[in-house]
Amino acid sequence: AQSVTQPDIHITVSEGASLELRCNYSYGATPYLFWYVQSPGQGLQLLLKYFSGDTLVQGIKGFEAEFKRSQSSFNLRKPSVHWSDAAEYFCALMRGGRRALTFGSGTRLQVQP
Amino acid sequence: NAGVTQTPKFQVLKTGQSMTLQCAQDMNHNSMYWYRQDPGMGLRLIYYSASEGTTDKGEVPNGYNVSRLNKREFSLRLESAAPSQTSVYFCASSPTGVGEKLFFGSGTQLSVL
Numbered sequence: 721a722q723s724v725t726q727p728d729i730h731i732t733v734s735e736g737a738s739l740e741l742r743c744n745y746s747y748g749a750t751p752y753l754f755w756y757v758q759s760p761g762q763g764l765q766l767l768l769k770y771f772s773g774d775t776l777v778q779g780i781k782g783f784e785a786e787f788k789r790s791q792s793s794f795n796l797r798k799p800s801v802h803w804s805d806a807a808e809y810f811c812a813l814m815r816g817g818r819r820a821l822t823f824g825s826g827t828r829l830q831v832q833p
Numbered sequence: 834n835a836g837v838t839q840t841p842k843f844q845v846l847k848t849g850q851s852m853t854l855q856c857a858q859d860m861n862h863n864s865m866y867w868y869r870q871d872p873g874m875g876l877r878l879i880y881y882s883a884s885e886g887t888t889d890k891g892e893v894p895n896g897y898n899v900s901r902l903n904k905r906e907f908s909l910r911l912e913s914a915a916p917s918q919t920s921v922y923f924c925a926s927s928p929t930g931v932g933e934k935l936f937f938g939s940g941t942q943l944s945v946l
Contacts, residue, residue, distance in 0.1 A: 762940075763837070763937030766934045769934070820866065820881050821878070822878075823868075824875050
């Protein structure tokens with residue numbers, strides 16, 4: 721069975737600092753990988769996705785993620801965090817041939833002024 | 834653009850009561866999904882409908898039923914609500930095919946007393 725692990729439940733960074741959110745997955749083949757963001761009281765919004773090809777993918781709002789097969793990881797990064805980035809971030813995996821996503825438990829990001 | 838609309842936004846039930854959560858999308862998407870979100874557990878798939886006329890179980894289908902009424906609407910029914918079903922429920926849709934972006938509704942907060 722596939723699974724997604726986000727080791728950090730809560731992260732606090734200062735505005736302007738860099739950010740890296742960790743995501744590890746377990747799946748026998750190369751999965752489709754996603755990062756979603758959820759602002760308070762809202763549904764989820766797609767930040768970026770990886771299907772194949774270039775292992776560094778660019779997303780919206782200045783986010784990027786790097787797929788590392790050897791580490792089974794898909795970490796999300798941003799060079800300079802803005803106060804509006806405070807939200808909960810979810811990594812997700814989709815098996816090839818399936819439409820349904822498996823989500824990690826999420827990482828809540830707090831941004832200090 | 835309405836996108837994915839869920840009703841109601843909030844609901845309180847007593848144990849044993851039944852209710853239906855409604856979801857409609859106006860994007861002509863083929864696939865629709867119901868997820869529940871619980872603290873520390875991320876989102877878990879309850880049921881999904883890959884296309885009109887089909888439904889499939891997700892990770893946590895027990896205690897729920899679904900109906901894909903037409904291409905636009907996908908409802909989730911709790912026949913006999915239990916406190917363990919207290920959660921935030923999200924409906925989502927996607928165009929078609931594997932790996933397509935999910936569009937989420939804003940959620941229904943359900944409490945079962």
